[in-house]
Amino acid sequence: MVQVPPAGQLTTSVAQGVVDQAHRTASVNLPISAVHVVLDPGYTYGSGFSLLQFAVRMGIVLGGFAMIFGPIGAVLARRVGARIPAIAALLIMGVDGAAYALVSYSWVTFAVLNAIFGIGVGLFYSASTILLVDAVPQEQQGIGAGMFGVVQSIGAALILAISTAVLNGSPVKAHIDVMGRTITQTVPQIFADRGYAISFWIAAGASVLGMAIAILMRHGRQPTTSGAAALLGGDVPAATAGSASRPDATGDSPS
Template identity: 30%
Template sequence: MLGSAQRAHHQVTFVVLAASVAAYALLQSLVTPVLATIQEDLHTDQATVTWVLTAYLLSASVFTPIMGRVGDKVGKERMLVVTLVALGAGSLLAALATNIGVMIVARVIQGVGGGVLPLSFGIVRDEFPREKVAGAVGVLAALTAVGAGLGIVLAGPIVDALDYHWLFWIPLIVVVLAAVAAQLFVPESPVRTEGRISVLPAVLLSAWLVCLLVALSEAPSWGWGSGRVLGLLAGAVVLAGVWVAVEQRSASPLIDMRMMRQPAVWTTNLVALLVGVGMYATFGFLPQFLQTPSEAGYGFGSSITESGLILLPSSITMFVVGVASGRLAARLGAKVLVVAGTTIAVVPFLLMAFAHGAVWEMCLATAVMGVGFGLAFSAMSSLIVDAVPAEQTGVASGMNANIRTIGGSVGAALMASIVTADASPGGLPEESGYTHGFAMLAGATVVAALAALLIPRTRHVPHPDEPEHAELAIVAAGTVVGDRPE
């Protein structure tokens, strides 16, 4: 049993990590509902303003695994502070931006904040008692999704009461406090990897991710068969192949390909990709559906604030389930939670596709979505952390988060193409476009549930200091125990 001083230390560390993750997650989605406002204020066009989202996505996708790997080598606490400083600097620049170019640069700098996720998971793995790791990782993982949902909920009230610049000022305040607290209270992790940091793998990783994500982001407007999209996709495939070959031959790889081939890792990453398709596409397109004037034959003519409130149940249920996920994992196993979560998550997409005529139906759908994705997100992060050596926690969890982001890009691009397929130029999409789009997301989530069955079965490995039975451990420690791959 830990002494009270040590428990207090871990609680303070967790609060700092939670604040850091929440601030980053909020910045993922706060600007999504107000792009039109930013477009008007910064005197730009619709095609250019979408880069406020795309630039952030690209930057986060590149820096998330890289910052995790650097943290594994030079120290996670040190890199957490660096990451928070970058996130704060980008937020400050965005809050002060007077033209679209500066805003896009600011969002690129903010994307460095993606490193918060793998670094926080790594710090939990290194510093927390073994029996507390699964619960802490589960809550932090849930916060990433909860924050993304809350960003859409809070954007309207913030803009109505203040203006859109406060979408950056408020996270900036949280980030500054978290950075100071991290420097003062989060101990430097003792676990380090040996060797130098390879530059070529980092360049190749960045190159193929940029090609892939630009192609997916622009495909709905450029056309899936356009030369630019096909060329970028081909470039992504070639560069990814070269990257894998270089990593396999490297004495000090950025990402260990042997680790990525572990059954518990690649299967969990496959599920993460498919879960990302569904969840992030919903956050992007459900508000548009809700805000469509009812005269179109569907939609509710909701304001930004009202559409956010309809999404609020997902954030509430996701957080509640994330908090409880550790205890559930101890009793049932993390694989069971991923299978159950992805199976449950099919239901809300079917409701959105075929039962979207009343507000209460949409509230029910978002609440059920939070339960399903809350279970899946929390358990997936625990599986990754448990499956790899401590010194590879940062890069492994970084790639898992990155793969979810790639899935989100795929889902958003497919959804945009389906929804707008039958729309007249400059007109509203047909209801059938949304029906087919949400049905497609249901199909992707069904595949995610099937993929979850491939995850290796896990069993509980008692911590040396915990009681013999898991139930007694929960009572005695007031927390959870994790799973280990067999």
């Protein structure tokens, strides 16, 4: 969606391209009013943002909310277990993905949805990291973190590949009429709203599937020990994990 011109600007650009080509190839000064361009199907998401404008208006909103809600997810994990923040995060991302697919585009609307998605991202990354630390023994933390990163990369690559295939199957075509003669061309790198909607539904479905798995999982139901169980070789309640190594009132460590 970045750097995509509005539909009206695109039709004007296509018409001007036809006029320029007629002048170059046949030395014909064709008036632009003689060229009629109809997009099939049309699209509504064009904003013409540069990468910097997109980052300022939308990307920074997502990142900012993720940074805020990451620590909040960690606090929740210490109180109710990491499973609850994980479920909440996946629910938020699933609902948000459906909203992306259903609402009409405006950059303000999508900025709000990005903020909501950032809440889900912050909760998810804190909860998933805590679940990993609590589940994996201390001596295998590096291996677990590496496998976690690989699985995340595979999932992101899979979603990207599926979305790219869906978008390529939903191109925007320009029907160009010049003085009664019509030709049809596919507009490169411009995709119909339907392609993006299907991609958002796929992402929402993946989030719902992850939420179902999180609901069924047994791990993460207790308040996190922040790795204390792995250090001490057993399950340690959150309230006592921090005091397990503190000296008693006499200054002697507990035996």
